[in-house]
Amino acid sequence: MNRIISISREYGSAGRTIGQKLAEKLGINCYDSSLLDKIAEKTGFDKKYIKENGEYTSSGSWMLSALAGRDYNGHSIQDEIWNVQRETIIEIAEKESCVIVGRNADYVLKDKQDVLRVFITASSKARLNRVINEYHEDHGDAAKYLRMMDKRRRAYCQLYTDIHWGDAKYYDICMDSSVFGVDKCVEVLASLY
């Protein structure tokens, strides 16, 4: 049976880097950007649009997003992306063992036995440092931006899943990458796979 590692993470917590290094160590694929390519291909939407709308609500409020942009049948473009994203994750999980970063893969694969559900956190200082120095993103008030990105991810999670984003109860293991460092996190997760 294919064994999947899902990695959910706070914005700027190095969850993606941990996912990539972990996949490399285990000799399996890491779906992150490549997952977006697949979804973009299926929906016809631009990759950047998918990136935004498949993991973030447009505001920090799940309720506003629940109400926004619905057609006469009650569907929104965000729902369509959620559905394709969900199908794509299930297809990948049926095909191969792999790491999937973000996109609520933990929830999508909740009925699958062999999934290691990971959540990565980091201190605000480490996250700010990563956003500014590694992502080279300039959003004015970076701390405010971080809070908003987390809020939008949490709201998206609340809108489409019954997982409380970041609540330890919903994951097999949660680690603070700023305490242990990326390599130690990778080592521990590989030992648990």
Added chain:
Amino acid sequence: MNRIISISREYGSAGRTIGQKLAEKLGINCYDSSLLDKIAEKTGFDKKYIKENGEYTSSGSWMLSALAGRDYNGHSIQDEIWNVQRETIIEIAEKESCVIVGRNADYVLKDKQDVLRVFITASSKARLNRVINEYHEDHGDAAKYLRMMDKRRRAYCQLYTDIHWGDAKYYDICMDSSVFGVDKCVEVLASLY
């Protein structure tokens, strides 16, 4: 410098067992029941009373507990226990490296550098099984009892700390003992110490 491991946990998640085995493996003391002895001695209250009132609110509501049992100076017996408990934890942490189970030691020692903050979860099934077969506790509806105990711990935490009980953000590592087993949790935590 003394190095402390604080273990917070869901009721019935084997957090205490993990703490004891971890301390044994590392050759340090585990403060759980022995912490209660110290606090009982200092306050003159019965150990069972301390156990209840030093980690649980009387109801599942932090607000009711915040209002209940206050004298003319606004203090409650629960506040007194909190204060002595806090002092005792700080004294122990200054004296020796150790494991401290529960009692919000993570919050009490939040300004201390060398603390590994752990939170242990487990599936409802595993927790129910432990409460019934290992603790031999008979509370009628065990599932309801578990929910209430968690609710009372969360409310206590909300009343006295600024930690969101069980939110991965507030801990260095969170592990589900029903996924990995007690021994694997101990092994991972020992490797991170």
